[in-house]
Amino acid sequence: MKIAVCVKQVPDTWAEKTLRPEDSTLDREAPDGVLNELDEYAVEEALQIAEAHGGEVTVVSMGPARAAETVRKALSMGADAGIHVQDDALHGSDAIATSAVLAAALEGKGFDLIIFGSESTDARMSVIPAMVAERLGIAQLTFAQRVSVSGSDVTIERVTDYGFDTITASMPAVVSVVEKINEPRYPSFKGIMAAKKKPVETLGVSELGLDVAAVGQAAAWSAVEDFAARPPKPAGTIVADEGEGGARIASYLTEQKFI
Amino acid sequence: MAPVLVLAEHDAANGAVKKVTLELLTLARRLGEPVAVWFGAGSGDALELLGQYGASTVYVADGSGVTDHPVVPMVDVLAALVADVSPAAVLVPSSADGKEVAGRLAVRTGSGVITDAVDIDASGVATQSVFGGSTVVHSKVTSGTPIYTVRSNSVAPEAAPTTCTAQPVSVEVSDVAKKATVTDRTVASKGGRPELTEAAVVVSGGRGVGGPEGFSVIEKLADSLGAAVGASRAATDAGWYPHQYQVGQTGKTVSPQLYIANGISGAIQHRAGMQTSKVVVVVNKDAEAPIFELADFGVVGDLFEVVPQLTDEIEKRAN
Ligand SMILES: Cc1cc2nc3c(=O)[nH]c(=O)nc-3n(C[C@H](O)[C@H](O)[C@H](O)COP(=O)(O)OP(=O)(O)OC[C@H]3O[C@@H](n4cnc5c(N)ncnc54)[C@H](O)[C@@H]3O)c2cc1C
Numbered sequence: 041m042k043i044a045v046c047v048k049q050v051p052d053t054w055a056e057k058t059l060r061p062e063d064s065t066l067d068r069e070a071p072d073g074v075l076n077e078l079d080e081y082a083v084e085e086a087l088q089i090a091e092a093h094g095g096e097v098t099v100v101s102m103g104p105a106r107a108a109e110t111v112r113k114a115l116s117m118g119a120d121a122g123i124h125v126q127d128d129a130l131h132g133s134d135a136i137a138t139s140a141v142l143a144a145a146l147e148g149k150g151f152d153l154i155i156f157g158s159e160s161t162d163a164r165m166s167v168i169p170a171m172v173a174e175r176l177g178i179a180q181l182t183f184a185q186r187v188s189v190s191g192s193d194v195t196i197e198r199v200t201d202y203g204f205d206t207i208t209a210s211m212p213a214v215v216s217v218v219e220k221i222n223e224p225r226y227p228s229f230k231g232i233m234a235a236k237k238k239p240v241e242t243l244g245v246s247e248l249g250l251d252v253a254a255v256g257q258a259a260a261w262s263a264v265e266d267f268a269a270r271p272p273k274p275a276g277t278i279v280a281d282e283g284e285g286g287a288r289i290a291s292y293l294t295e296q297k298f299i
Numbered sequence: 300m301a302p303v304l305v306l307a308e309h310d311a312a313n314g315a316v317k318k319v320t321l322e323l324l325t326l327a328r329r330l331g332e333p334v335a336v337w338f339g340a341g342s343g344d345a346l347e348l349l350g351q352y353g354a355s356t357v358y359v360a361d362g363s364g365v366t367d368h369p370v371v372p373m374v375d376v377l378a379a380l381v382a383d384v385s386p387a388a389v390l391v392p393s394s395a396d397g398k399e400v401a402g403r404l405a406v407r408t409g410s411g412v413i414t415d416a417v418d419i420d421a422s423g424v425a426t427q428s429v430f431g432g433s434t435v436v437h438s439k440v441t442s443g444t445p446i447y448t449v450r451s452n453s454v455a456p457e458a459a460p461t462t463c464t465a466q467p468v469s470v471e472v473s474d475v476a477k478k479a480t481v482t483d484r485t486v487a488s489k490g491g492r493p494e495l496t497e498a499a500v501v502v503s504g505g506r507g508v509g510g511p512e513g514f515s516v517i518e519k520l521a522d523s524l525g526a527a528v529g530a531s532r533a534a535t536d537a538g539w540y541p542h543q544y545q546v547g548q549t550g551k552t553v554s555p556q557l558y559i560a561n562g563i564s565g566a567i568q569h570r571a572g573m574q575t576s577k578v579v580v581v582v583n584k585d586a587e588a589p590i591f592e593l594a595d596f597g598v599v600g601d602l603f604e605v606v607p608q609l610t611d612e613i614e615k616r617a618n
Pocket of ligand 1: 053077161504505506507508530531532533534545546547548549550551561562563564565566567568569572582583584585588600601602603
């Protein structure tokens with residue numbers, strides 16, 4: 041089986057995230073870049089499926105030069121090869137362009153499964169897997185809390201507000217996973233050493249057959265007009281419980297008309 | 300006035316219109332004439348309510364497999380409507396389904412998409428609250444038919460009564476939609492509490508709750524207020540409370556009128572899911588816990604003392 045896992049480098053969730061005043065894009069230089077947490081679950085799921093059914097796992101990432109570290113991280117967990125789409129023209133790309141780039145990088149390579157984390161912790165849009173499925177014209181099986189492969193079929197449990205839906209498709213398919221699906225492994229020392237020798241192909245936009253003018257900030261189909269830090273909240277009333285803490289909250293809630 | 304398509308989200312089990320649908324109709328009126336789009340059965344019972352919030356028409360896409368396949372049949376129908384009625388905008392809820400519908404519809408119709416809007420003005424400029432609520436962004440779609448996903452509880456629904464008529468639309472489920480099939484739906488019991496992302500009041504518990512039994516204290520408070528129950532990741536990871544109730548960066552984003560955080564320290568990833576709550580009340584025994592920075596009212600104390608007393612007081616005052 042051929043499995044692709046799409047991963048993204050994001051600012052560490054502990055870090056303060058800011059937009060750059062000059063072009064309203066995320067300042068990706070400042071905070072530490074890490075492998076998007078939900079993508080670790082995607083890598084783990086891909087490795088487990090490959091281990092159970094045989095196959096090869098390719099990591100695919102679009103991002104600036106330093107995103108190569110993120111590709112290596114996934115390789116050190118056990119993936120076999122990497123594709124890193126890197127091009128200055130991509131700076132400021134919206135989800136539409138990002139999905140076009142990923143689809144172009146994935147298309148025609150014979151992947152049976154293309155696995156994503158269900159969202160990135162920076163943009164939090166949760167739309168890329170669906171957009172890539174739309175572009176590739178293959179089945180979309182997203183928000184999976186369980187994935188099982190049997191013959192040429194893949195079945196998932198899609199998390200819903202009321203529980204979950206069981207959904208089946210023939211491969212190829214796009215899958216996205218939620219964090220309760222598995223427990224991602226830590227890279228072993230051996231894995232880290234082996235990752236250094238694994239092949240990573242670095243591609244630019246035109247090598248994917250895409251027009252440079254169709255990606256990046258200028259080509260985005262939505263634009264930021266302005267942004268500002270949320271004004272700090274005025275300090276609230278904090279009291280120590282001296283046996284009447286619950287009653288004091290009740291009085292506050294009555295004042296605020298919640299009771 | 301150009302129509303504005305609103306995806307009418309409703310309860311999969313009983314067909315009840317979700318509050319977010321009424322919020323979307325309220326926002327849609329700023330941009331044009333709101334028109335609802337209903338998928339599946341049960342639209343008949345909803346006509347009156349949709350009309351009360353200003354929808355003159357509801358397009359009904361029922362039968363022939365709309366609900367047998369995930370997400371894509373909705374995109375098929377909406378894309379056909381976009382071509383037919385040239386709407387000024389398309390509004391969908393920021394649910395998992397809603398965002399995926401929006402994303403695919405954007406690709407298919409060559410339109411820009413803005414997700415997680417908390418407000419939209421008459422010129423189509425959307426307000427988003429990003430990075431866990433620390434930054435407020437205004438943005439606009441610059442290509443195609445603007446598509447927005449809107450967070451629950453962003454605006455108060457305002458009535459604008461009109462008569463709503465149902466108009467069936469023919470459904471041609473695309474081949475790509477048929478590639479994935481829903482074979483079963485599993486409904487977890489939700490114990491009669493409101494849905495987390497829709498609730499006006501959310502009562503949450505964290506590691507301070509101490510274990511699964513401790514959540515009964517949280518649930519009792521929630522029930523006294525008719526609230527939903529939420530949990531921090533420390534509590535869901537420990538298996539004390541089901542994962543679907545996790546609030547935060549990798550859980551649900553909530554924006555209720557009132558959020559009560561009990562035994563939660565206020566890590567940046569937790570705040571990311573609740574920072575836009577209108578009023579925040581905190582109970583924590585550590586006066587230094589960062590969650591107090593967000594509190595409108597906070598009590599430094601043991602939640603096992605404070606919360607039951609609060610529940611009693613609320614019940615007393617309600618009687
Ligand atoms: C990528 C990433 C994503 C994450 N996503 C999320 C997410 O979606 N949601 C989320 O919540 N977290 C998330 N986290 C985890 C987050 O960093 C914190 O670890 C978590 O929120 C802590 O939960 P807590 O506040 O319940 O526990 P703690 O931080 O341990 O806090 C417990 C609090 O309870 C108080 N307490 C203890 N006993 C009592 C008592 N008897 N009475 C009153 N107070 C008491 C303590 O003073 C303390 O402040 C994420 C982390 C990462 C790295």
